[in-house]
Amino acid sequence: MVLKEFSLDGKVAIVTGASRGIGKAIATTMAEAGADIVAAARTASALEQTAKEVRKFGRKCLVVTADMTKMEQVENMVNKTIAEFGKIDVLVNNVGYDSEAPLVVTGEERSGLLPGIKLNYKDMTEETWRTVIEANLGATFRCCKAVGPHMVKQKSGKIINIGSFCALLYGPADTHYGAAKYAINRLTKVLALEWAPYKINVNCIGPGSYVTQIRYDSRPHMTREQVNQVLEKIPNAVIPLGYHGDTRVLGLLAVYLASPASDYMTGQVIYLDGGITAQ
Amino acid sequence: MILKEFNLDGKVAIVTGSSRGIGKAIALTLAEAGANIVVAARTMSDLQMTAREVRYLGRRCLIAHTDVTKMEQVENMVEKTIAEFGKIDILVNNAGSDVESPLVVTGLERSGLVPELRMKYAGDMTEKLWRNIVDTHLIGTFRCCKAVGPHMVKQKSGKIINISSIIGAFDGANDLHYAVSKAGINHLTKVLALEWAPFKVNVNGIGPGSYITAIRYDCRPHLTGEQVDELLEKSLGLIPSGRHGELRELGLLAVYLASPASDYMTGQIIYLDGGWVAK
């Protein structure tokens, strides 16, 4: 018997970065739970695959191309959503990006999991710094700013930010990514407090280790084979439950957070990470 | 559409302190989601009421008359469960009480909820009161985990949900024993999550915020019932969501944590508090 409060029937959810990985899993799981979806990302082609899977559940899917680091494009996405659906019940801020870089490369950097190899890091550049801060924190901020007024007017809404276990655990060469993800935790709480009077819930999911594209894109200093080796070692070395997560479980938690079942939850950061942050 | 992973069909759950309040609500919601329940507490008459309501939902209910401060009674509760159901899938450690008391009475104590209200405590916290509260909450949770753990480890599956409190995370003035017990439960949750991760036993905690239950009155023998009513009414101003929680909401979160949907979550304390701990 599955309790009715976990249903998303009749809801409209915007999911950013929905073309693959975590965003796609959240979009499709929410659709399975009954929501119509606005799937947003920078390129339309990959989004179409997500849209196809959403529609297989009998739900509507509006595809919107938008660069979340550009406010006009974010506002455009919101306007299109209102034009199509008349409301926004759920916003999932999932867009993110990472590219490891130490502040000062010394040449002595070593991988904890692959101790033998030399890492070809480059110094953190202003561009890398800004891109990582903007794509994670800036994008989340812009989407909240554009969607917020609508939810305030509705006196209802659920915002789910996607953080990371990296907010709490220091990884190599990630002062920018860690700072951005930790800042998203704080943004979550401040907005939860500012918008509580309007019955808007703002919470954050902190994923642990999932095998998605970002795990490769974030390591320009490693070959693909080296990243695969690292990913192979992570479960035993780092994850108490001993395995990478399946992105569906993030979808299920997102459904809980988007549903009436979690109406009394706000300002929370929940790590779904097989126990990594319990260490 | 409700996703199947939120289903508890076929599961067996022990809920301590399920004679009333939070424990009862959790027992009933788990039952509604499909689980058979073992209700445990000290007062037989109240337990029988809870059992009746569980059976009314079409589920089986075993009554275990248990004082969690007595190891033999806890072990007995576990034995009866195994004898009746052959397994334990879920353990909810909820038993506990409270009596506010400053460590050293100064006469200047004020209510944490209504700062203008001067509190007239009877006397310093006695060692007896300290031991009593720590024994029920922290050591009671320890005893139950110790008795149930071996079965879950052998099964290579299990879900333990410890009931903490926002007082485990912040404040706690004039409630040192309770605060420390709950903070202890938070850390116990993480340590056991790490110890039992290799056996796929998930250990998580729920931190309730403000709910109207008997403990809110029982913990304030220095105030009349009307004074507590007034205090609880005034405290709404401190809660970002502007309301107390509904017990069922705790039940729904417990269902999530007890269900396969949360298999990848361990070592987490999730606060369901209308945003209080986010402040």
Add this chain to the structure above:
Amino acid sequence: MVLKEFSLDGKVAIVTGASRGIGKAIALTMAEAGADIVVAARTASDLEKTAKEVRQLGRKCLVVPTDVTKKEQVEKMAEKALAEFGKIDILVNNAGIDIRKPMVSTKGTSASDDSALSMEEWCKVLDTNLTAAYFCCQAVGRHMVKRRSGKVITIGADEGEHDGVNDVAYAVSKAALLRFTKGLGEEWAPYNVNVNMLSPGLQHTDIWKNPELKLTPKENESRLQKMSTVLGRWGELREVGVLAVFLASDAANYMTGEVIRLGGSGV
């Protein structure tokens, strides 16, 4: 009897935002403890006042007008400090601003009304409070990491960890800075460069002026009086200076990636 580990004799410290408030207090207290100081902020005239007081304490003071939100200016500041003193022992990332506005307008739900935080204001606060720290730490860190010695201090705030309602840009920027501090502490631990955050609690500084709130001086004073810490008082700037001296001194050699809070914050 003062223990020798608390001395900053022979040390060189860069302090950003040193024209007044916390930055000035830290610069002066570190000078009193024996350090020569490099003071950086946007206006030379204000910096000269701080410099004068540093010199009165018998220490040298280099004034470098710098906009810390501009990478090239920060790199020049580090170069000038090295040219003058030959080394940098301590970096205090104190420059910071606060624009206290809610995310969404309180007047209605129009996103374009000026009572709500604008994108420009968001960017300005993040740039000054977070990105500037990255610029300063990288420019000075190159030298410290090579030398295998250094002490970096960032300045935090209660809002970085609690509350922050109607102050989202400041709160989020200070939170990001906290995690940046911890991450950098971890990154530079192998090179004996300590990175810690000092969270000063409530201090009487210009950051509380908040012109965007459009209050009269009397109304603003009343607003501030209603605030209090666990300890029931605002802090003294010297208390911040003394803690900064501790963190910059040999006494704190085993401390890195930490956040030390004044004012009973977090209790």
